[in-house]
Amino acid sequence: MSVRLLLQLYMVRTMLESLIADKSGGKKTLRKDIDVQHLMAIDTFHKTSFFWSYLLSYNGLYDGRIHSICVPGTDGVKDS
Numbered sequence: 001m002s003v004r005l006l007l008q009l010y011m012v013r014t015m016l017e018s019l020i021a022d023k024s025g026g027k028k029t030l031r032k033d034i035d036v037q038h039l040m041a042i043d044t045f046h047k048t049s050f051f052w053s054y055l056l057s058y059n060g061l062y063d064g065r066i067h068s069i070c071v072p073g074t075d076g077v078k079d080s
Contacts, residue, residue: 006053016046 020031020042031039 009053013046013049016042
């Protein structure tokens, strides 16, 4: 997995978090200037994207068992 992709995801999540935060250390936030439907969409994305870095890093854990479960008639042995 590309480190750049994980870093970009982290940066987007951090920027959105600061954009919609109720309090930002005395700084003025834009939360009150955003429509409610857009604010809810941003919040939903922020919550669901938390797990994306784990899913994007999952590629090293494959050992053939998933393939044997999903593809009938296979024994789960990876081709070399």
